[in-house]
Amino acid sequence: MKFGVITFPGSNCDYDCHQAVEEGLGLKPVRIWHRETDLQGCDCIILPGGFSYGDYLRTGAIARFSPVMQKVKEHAERGGLVIGICNGFQILLESGLLPGAMMVNRGLQFVCQTVNLSVERNDLAFTNKLEKKQVIRIPIAHKEGNYYLDQRSLKELEDNHQVVFRYCDQNGRISDAENPNGSQNNIAGIVNQKGNVLGMMPHPERAMEALLGSDQGRLIFDSIKAHLQKVG
Amino acid sequence: MLTAEIRVTLKEGVLDPQGTTLNRSLENIGYKGLKEVRMGKLIQLTLDLNDRAQAKELVEELCLKVLTNPVIEQYQFTIGEGK
Incomplete structure (x- = not known):
């Protein structure tokens, strides 16, 4: 079982992801520089948060042209696991591996806080250790997390049950008051139709220790490990 | 030498958080008569090309x-x- 963490110029959560896999799962992840074109047989690729290429044009817009992204696409097409966190999610959107786009938060501010997430699906490689409708606390830290999709595609996304996490209150109630960035339908994370590519704005790698606020991000990493163990 | 000026705007129907906020701010400082504000980007390129068809193709791509x-x-x- 092998995890790979990709580093783009401007990534700043790659070490946290590395740490989450190493200390959280007891596995030795591979570091992959964005110019590389060999995923070294990794089963799960993590696209970490940060500001790839400075995010000057649009978030994730340039990173998707990195040589490694072609290989990530092929890996995803083969059914390999990919998880994009924050900027990683934005890169997945720009590269077309997930539908939609990110707009600037409706409050125009960078939002840095721990939020409650409602778990909408627990049948995925990424969520099998969670309960459906469980509320988990995970931090967010972004300025462009306002998820947008045109109405028809949004309906398709919902009909296909591709929404994995929604912003909610501590009781799991999903309302506009709990929406930190204006995302449509309070969307915090989605998967592709096959269920092997997850994008999420919240940072599970920053929720690995109760001492530091929450250890519920572990559930996501544990899920991936359990899934990979099961499929061998 | 040719130049290109590219005007990028949000599609109709896409909410514009920046435009909406600017609209509100302009009203807050006393301007009246505004109905909607939408913001976009202007990208100016100076091209190392002299052929218009070629320039158009590049900019389109x-x-x-x-x-x-x-x-x-x-x-x-x-x-x-260009100058």
């Missing part, structure tokens, strides 16, 4: 593949003569 996100944005551009 840049717009489609890199400079805009077709999920939320639309673009228009003009090719001009």
Whole structure:
């Protein structure tokens, strides 16, 4: 079982992801520089948060042209696991591996806080250790997390049950008051139709220790490990 | 030498948080008569090309593949003569 963490110029959560896999799962992840074109047989690729290429044009817009992204696409097409966190999610959107786009938060501010997430699906490689409708606390830290999709595609996304996490209150109630960035339908994370590519704005790698606020991000990493163990 | 001026705007129907906030701020400082404010980007390129057809092709490709996100944005551009 092998995890790979990709580093783009401007990534700043790659070490946290590395740490989450190493200390959280007891596995030795591979570091992959964005110019590389060999995923070294990794089963799960993590696209970490940060500001790839400075995010000057649009978030994730340039990173998707990195040589490694072609290989990530092929890996995803083969059914390999990919998880994009924050900027990683934005890169997945720009590269077309997930539908939609990110707009600037409706409050125009960078939002840095721990939020409650409602778990909408627990049948995925990424969520099998969670309960459906469980509320988990995970931090967010972004300025462009306002998820947008045109109405028809949004309906398709919902009909296909591709929404994995929604912003909610501590009781799991999903309302506009709990929406930190204006995302449509309070969307915090989605998967592709096959269920092997997850994008999420919240940072599970920053929720690995109760001492530091929450250890519920572990559930996501544990899920991936359990899934990979099961499929061998 | 040719230049290109690319106007990137949000598609109709896409909410514009920046425009909405600017609209509110302008009203707050006393301006009346505003109905909606929408903000976009202007990208100016100086091209190392002299052939207009070639320039148009390049700018079109840049717009489609890199400079805009077709999920939320639309673009228009003009090719001009550089100094």
